Amino acid sequence: MQKKWNIKHPNPKLQADLSNSLSLHPIVAQLLLNRGISTSQDAKDFLSINLSSLHDPLLFADMDKTLKRIHKAKEKKERVLIFGDYDVDGITSSVILKNILQKIGLDVINYIPHRINEGYGLNHAIVDFAKKRDVRLMIAIDCGITAFSEVDALNNAGIDVIIMDHHEPPEKKLPNAVAVINPKRHDCKYPFKGLASVGLAFKLAQALLGKACEDYLDLVALGTVADVAELLGENRVFVKFGLEKLSHTKNKGLMALMDVARIKGKKLKPHSIGFVLGPRINASGRMGSAEKSLQLLLSEEEHEAYSLAKSLEEENQKRQKMQGNIIEEALSVVEREINFKDHRIIVLSKEGWHRGIVGIVASRIMDTFYRPTIVISLEDGLGTGSARSIDGFHMYEALKHCEALLENFGGHEHAAGLTIKKENIENFNNLINQFAKDHMDVQSLIPTLDIDCEISLSSLTLELVEAVKSLEPFGEGNPSPVFCSRQLTVKTPPVILGRDTIKFWVSDGKVVLQAVGFGLGRFFDLVSGGTKLDLAYAVSTDDWNKDPIIQLEIKDIKEAD
Secondary structure, three states: OOOEEEEOOOOHHHHHHHHHHHOOOHHHHHHHHHOOOOOHHHHHHHHOOOHHHOOOHHHOOOHHHHHHHHHHHHHOOOEEEEEEOOOHHHHHHHHHHHHHHHHOOOEEEEEOOOOOOOOOOOOOHHHHHHHHOOEEEEEEEOOOOOOHHHHHHHHHOOOEEEEEOOOOOOOOOOOOOOEEEOOOOOOOOOOOOOOOHHHHHHHHHHHHHOOOOHHHHHHHHHHHHHOOOOOOHHHHHHHHHHHHHHHOOOOHHHHHHHHHOOOOOOOOOHHHHHHHHHHHHHHHHHHOOOHHHHHHHHOOOHHHHHHHHHHHHHHHHHHHHHHHHHHHHHHHHHHHHOOOOOOOOEEEEEEOOOOOOHHHHHHHHHHHHOOOEEEEEEEOOEEEEEEEOOOOOOHHHHHHHOHHHOOEEEEOOOEEEEEEEHHHHHHHHHHHHHHHHHHOOHHHHOOEEEEOEEOOHHHOOHHHHHHHHHHOOOEOOEOOOOEEEEEEEEOOOOEEEHHHEEEEEEEOOOOEEEEEEOOOHHHHHHHHHOOEEEEEEEEEEEOOOOOOEEEEEEEEEEEOO
8 A cells, every 4th residue: 555655853952952962863863854853962871871870760659658558467477369451451461460479478368360260350259269369459550540439348358458559530530449559540641651560560579679670670661662652751661671680580481481492592672572472471361361471471480481481382273373364354354345336444254253362363454554453352142342443533521422232341542342233234334434434534434654854865874873872762752764865776686585675775776775665576577667766764773694784664655756
């Protein structure tokens, strides 16, 4: 699909001011401006992050109450239950909390709900589970911010609750917990609002021990990246130093998982978490129970860790196979049933599609057709669906418009979940598509590629590429910079490598550079047939068995005007 290039407008004056004050390459200065960093102090803070820049955890609303209740549990030798979500953020949060509370002398047990049997968040069944195990304090991590009735039921059973959640809190009131740690509370003075729940667990550990616990940074980086949290502020600190800690982790489960995933000893980047480690840890939770993943990260015995890591690898392979089959079926349904003139939103449903995978399928269908997509798994007359949206269309508001046809729904602008009766799906499809026609600009259905700078190919040097790396780690909120260069001449015939990768060399008449497009084999004919191209790309270095050379990682290709 042809993309619209959105090239950001340079600001020569601010660029020069920033470049001169900090001795930065002008292009790096412009990259900082593109990310909303316009003062010398902000740029200095962004480029020289360190652990000493972490905020005081006592700035959280209710942190004092949290510490007081935990110390009371220690004094009274009470058993503490940690209730965590089944995704990577919830699991890593649970591991940090268990380790730190045991470290200060508490008796701690964990509980992760079964995705299929129990669903997301606190449930009333946890009351009996906690009572039978003589629990007096429960900490809900990565969930609980809207669990009003569940918290009341726990209170009535004599169990105090601490909620640690990063999801949007209700506007008017909070659950009746002993304490609610959430940076998005309107009365919370904590300066950084973008922490994942694993970041909250780290901040509690920092408050309990009076120092930043660097040993947990590997887990913090893992949960932060896997939860697609913005890599700005404290998250950037966590991920930068956490990736270094992850490379030399002492966590036996992580060591085993990296070995099984064949990335042990390699330089780790956020991509290593998002596409290698994260999916493997998520695998068991997606298919049902996340218990194996929890035990992997808690394991202190090498043989057990390797056994669990291999089991997760097998489950991930099963998940990939099942996911591939469902995507293939979904694409077939799109071809048969979706009329893109009438359907601005793709709604797909089928019996037998696994509930734990429909979110991934929705993302893939959305990326393929660039349409908001809802994929629903049907079972016994009830559908469980996941929704993914494109920029410019607020999925939660669309679902809210259709709430009379839904049993339940929740989420935000770009992603949401829902349950719906089978007999309501057709009317829901019609209603949400009518909403889309009324509220979605046709232009928003054209995918956009954001480009930081238009530059000449010859301006690229190894020194500039290294300077660009100073903005790492790249990820959500701090994307890898994208450049474009025009009127380039293709110097070599393109070749197709493994996994649909295209490779060729281009020149602007002054330099000749290697260009690689991962998954972009569809451009083969365009590159073969024409000699002049406009290229959008990220920059990296290729040092495979030789001195490093500049490599262009292709994002898009157009015929030159």
